Amino acid sequence: MASILAVDDSSSMRQMVSFTLKGAGYQVTEAADGQEALNKAKAQQFDLIITDVNMPVMDGITFIRHLRGEANYRFTPMLMLTTESAADKKAEGKAAGATGWIVKPFNPDQLLNTIKKVLR
Amino acid sequence: MSIDLAQFHETFFEESFEGLDVMESGLLELEQGEVDLENINTIFRSAHSIKGGSGTFGFTAVADFTHDMETLLDQMRNGDRQVTADIVNVLLGCVDTLRSMLTAIKDKEDVDVTAVAEMSAKLQAILNGEVVHDGAPGEQVNDTVVTSKEQSTGDGWNICFTPFQDIMKTGNDTVRLIRELRELAQESEVEAITDNLPALEEIDPEGSYISWNIRLYGQDINEEEIREVFAWVDDECELEIKPLVVGAAYTGPERRDDSRRQEDAPDRRSTDRRSKASESSSIRVNISKVDELINMVGELVITQSMLSQFGDDEFNEQHLERLKDGLSQLESHTRELQESVMRIRMMPISFAFQRFPRLVHDLSTQFGKKIELVMSGENTELDKTVLEKIGDPLVHLVRNSLDHGIESPESRINAGKSETGVIELKAYHQGGNIVIEIRDDGAGLNKEKILTKARDNNLIGNDERLSDEQIYDLIFRPGFSTADVISDVSGRGVGMDVVRRNIRELGGAVDVASSPGEGSVFTIRLPLTLAILDGQLVGIGDETYILPVISIVESLQVREENINAVAGNAEVYRLREEYIPIVRLYQIFDIQPASEKLSDGLLVVVEAEGKKIAIFVDDLLGQQQVVIKSLETNFRKVEGVSGATILGNGTVSLIIDIAGLIELYQNDIAGLAPSVKGAA
Numbered sequence: 001m002a003s004i005l006a007v008d009d010s011s012s013m014r015q016m017v018s019f020t021l022k023g024a025g026y027q028v029t030e031a032a033d034g035q036e037a038l039n040k041a042k043a044q045q046f047d048l049i050i051t052d053v054n055m056p057v058m059d060g061i062t063f064i065r066h067l068r069g070e071a072n073y074r075f076t077p078m079l080m081l082t083t084e085s086a087a088d089k090k091a092e093g094k095a096a097g098a099t100g101w102i103v104k105p106f107n108p109d110q111l112l113n114t115i116k117k118v119l120r
Numbered sequence: 121m122s123i124d125l126a127q128f129h130e131t132f133f134e135e136s137f138e139g140l141d142v143m144e145s146g147l148l149e150l151e152q153g154e155v156d157l158e159n160i161n162t163i164f165r166s167a168h169s170i171k172g173g174s175g176t177f178g179f180t181a182v183a184d185f186t187h188d189m190e191t192l193l194d195q196m197r198n199g200d201r202q203v204t205a206d207i208v209n210v211l212l213g214c215v216d217t218l219r220s221m222l223t224a225i226k227d228k229e230d231v232d233v234t235a236v237a238e239m240s241a242k243l244q245a246i247l248n249g250e251v252v253h254d255g256a257p258g259e260q261v262n263d264t265v266v267t268s269k270e271q272s273t274g275d276g277w278n279i280c281f282t283p284f285q286d287i288m289k290t291g292n293d294t295v296r297l298i299r300e301l302r303e304l305a306q307e308s309e310v311e312a313i314t315d316n317l318p319a320l321e322e323i324d325p326e327g328s329y330i331s332w333n334i335r336l337y338g339q340d341i342n343e344e345e346i347r348e349v350f351a352w353v354d355d356e357c358e359l360e361i362k363p364l365v366v367g368a369a370y371t372g373p374e375r376r377d378d379s380r381r382q383e384d385a386p387d388r389r390s391t392d393r394r395s396k397a398s399e400s401s402s403i404r405v406n407i408s409k410v411d412e413l414i415n416m417v418g419e420l421v422i423t424q425s426m427l428s429q430f431g432d433d434e435f436n437e438q439h440l441e442r443l444k445d446g447l448s449q450l451e452s453h454t455r456e457l458q459e460s461v462m463r464i465r466m467m468p469i470s471f472a473f474q475r476f477p478r479l480v481h482d483l484s485t486q487f488g489k490k491i492e493l494v495m496s497g498e499n500t501e502l503d504k505t506v507l508e509k510i511g512d513p514l515v516h517l518v519r520n521s522l523d524h525g526i527e528s529p530e531s532r533i534n535a536g537k538s539e540t541g542v543i544e545l546k547a548y549h550q551g552g553n554i555v556i557e558i559r560d561d562g563a564g565l566n567k568e569k570i571l572t573k574a575r576d577n578n579l580i581g582n583d584e585r586l587s588d589e590q591i592y593d594l595i596f597r598p599g600f601s602t603a604d605v606i607s608d609v610s611g612r613g614v615g616m617d618v619v620r621r622n623i624r625e626l627g628g629a630v631d632v633a634s635s636p637g638e639g640s641v642f643t644i645r646l647p648l649t650l651a652i653l654d655g656q657l658v659g660i661g662d663e664t665y666i667l668p669v670i671s672i673v674e675s676l677q678v679r680e681e682n683i684n685a686v687a688g689n690a691e692v693y694r695l696r697e698e699y700i701p702i703v704r705l706y707q708i709f710d711i712q713p714a715s716e717k718l719s720d721g722l723l724v725v726v727e728a729e730g731k732k733i734a735i736f737v738d739d740l741l742g743q744q745q746v747v748i749k750s751l752e753t754n755f756r757k758v759e760g761v762s763g764a765t766i767l768g769n770g771t772v773s774l775i776i777d778i779a780g781l782i783e784l785y786q787n788d789i790a791g792l793a794p795s796v797k798g799a800a
Contacts, residue, residue: 010169012132016125016176052172054165068289074326077291083172091355099291100352105175105183107125117300118291 002119003027007037007051020108034058049078061096068097077118125177132173133226139166141474144215147208148477164193188243189214210242276338280360282331287356300349305336405464416457423449469547470498472511483522490540497547502554513619517558517642525562556644565634567591592632596620629729657741661712664773671778673725678718690789693734700734703785714738728779760784
């Protein structure tokens with residue numbers, strides 16, 4: 001089954017994402033900020049990255065930019081979790097190499113539907 | 121798939137309250153003139169997380185409210201809005217509002233809608249003030265939707281999709297997009313256009329060169345659904361979507377509206393709202409602590425299996441040595457396990473400290489004083505129960521230092537001190553105790569004033585002579601207050617005695633030291649935990665009592681020549697240059713001792729709150745850790761006794777409350793011979 005790296009500094013969001021994905025049978029690894037995520041992504045290959053944007057230590061966009069630069073993550077789907085008010089963040093994220101985004105707030109079904117689009 | 125979101129609520133609340141604390145302390149720092157971008161970022165992040173979480177978990181009101189805060193913070197972050205004291209104050213108010221909203225929701229009570237609306241209005245006023253930049257990002261109008269409401273026009277759609285060469289470099293994939301499109305329709309055709317394909321040697325193997333013509337056939341596909349498929353790549357391709365009806369007008373500009381994706385969210389998320397929520401309060405534990413615990417349990421299991429071997433075959437003398445080993449291992453593991461479990465309940469004192477920056481900020485404005493708060497040792501850990509109960513006494517002491525301790529800026533300057541007063545909060549471990557100091561660099565306690573006040577209130581006699589410590593200690597007496605003007609902060613005369621009582625209930629002690637013109641220090645000593653105590657077992661007659669080891673100064677054999685009888689039946693013992701009152705415990709508890717003759721027994725010198733007494737006991741029996749059982753819950757409160765425990769042999773033993781005992785003794789003696797106090 002596909003393995004997913006879920007990155008968010010809010011533990012309730014992380015729990016929710018991870019619980020939902022695990023329930024759907026994915027393997028989920030969690031990270032609380034971009035730096036931690038980067039370390040984990042380098043140590044193990046993931047099939048999909050889901051990351052929050054605003055995080056301490058390293059934000060999601062910087063994280064995506066770094067990870068996209070890694071040879072084995074050139075084509076890996078990377079999704080950002082953004083809010084509707086952050087239209088410019090989407091563009092910034094895309095420029096950094098993000099595949100797409102999931103708009104907050106979202107519910108578990110929306111999350112799974114989006115995931116199914118990029119993982120098959 | 122339906123997932124009950126209520127299971128994440130508790131975590132959400134917990135982290136939201138933490139986030140609010142972070143915002144609060146960040147805002148307070150902002151106010152001191154440090155416009156530090158990282159700080160604003162941190163505040164923004166907290167607001168953002170609360171907004172994201174509350175939206176996801178169905179607390180729409182919170183999400184809406186936070187949205188405006190976030191907008192304002194975003195403007196501050198981008199430098200579009202100057203940070204002013206006004207804005208900081210409004211944001212602080214918002215933090216309070218948000219906190220009460222979340223508390224209400226958490227407790228399943230009604231949110232105070234008027235208060236929220238008021239605060240909201242203030243926020244709006246700022247936002248609508250001079251907007252430097254393109255206004256509130258959240259208020260983008262969906263004007264793009266107007267023209268493109270082209271519903272299914274009959275036969276379907278023709279989509280011309282030309283991805284840019286680099287589309288795959290963001291992890292997007294033409295195949296995925298086409299697959300998604302085809303899922304929308306009952307029938308579809310896909311045509312590849314290879315016109316732009318370069319010569320073979322120029323092809324970037326990771327590039328995308330093919331354009332696609334996709335025809336979707338179906339009655340009920342709408343344009344928005346199609347656009348949504350391309351939402352992530354709209355800047356990485358050329359896209360043309362036309363209805364498949366012959367002669368139908370091509371509808372309008374290719375504008376898009378990214379925000380439509382969450383349009384249907386609000387309806388769905390309200391469903392989880394009323395589901396069960398657990399009332400249990402939780403505590404966050406560092407994983408390393410849990411690992412330690414698991415490790416300990418592992419050790420325990422090994423020891424247990426080692427011991428259980430003895431039951432397998434006949435027991436002989438050779439086994440005895442190993443049995444002893446096993447038992448001593450069991451003992452050390454049990455102790456370590458116990459310590460590990462206790463450590464789980466330990467939390468850093470920063471949880472109690474973090475409200476002080478705000479408190480000091482608010483109060484210093486109120487009093488017109490300039491005050492700097494310095495905190496150290498915030499990571500010192502103590503038991504969660506103690507932590508929860510120490511909050512109020514601390515607040516009281518800090519308020520007191522602020523109100524009575526620190527002088528007004530003018531009188532500080534006159535006294536040759538810096539205009540800004542300093543209040544220091546400090547926590548550290550000392551022995552088995554945690555010590556909290558509240559130090560101010562104010563005027564110090566006014567001895568004369570205290571004495572006059574105490575005499576006026578008949579707390580002491582007119583001709584009584586007291587040492588400095590004893591004078592300072594008077595402020596902890598019930599019904600004592602030196603404030604000339606009674607303010608709403610302190611000075612109501614309820615206070616210090618309540619502080620002392622509360623701290624005593626935690627098994628702790630508080631005292632004060634002061635020097636005129638330089639300030640005062642209040643020192644609180646607390647046990648690390650309320651559950652377990654290192655006890656000294658002492659025997660009196662047939663009874664066994666327990667004295668807390670930390671209170672014991674020394675134990676000694678009685679030399680007759682050092683015993684002095686003072687007025688009435690009070691006795692003191694001369695220990696080096698000190699006279700210490702002797703307390704015959706058997707008298708106080710009315711039991712039969714082995715001997716009433718002092719030289720037959722021992723004196724245990726104990727200390728609490730700076731006072732010493734010598735407790736007369738028959739014998740010292742040994743030290744052990746005892747589990748404290750509350751007498752109040754199981755029986756009733758007994759003066760001079762802080763609790764009870766069950767000893768190894770099954771008997772119940774009372775744990776002496778030293779501070780309480782001293783008080784009991786003093787009251788006892790005061791009735792008989794008031795003058796003894798001076799001798800102590």
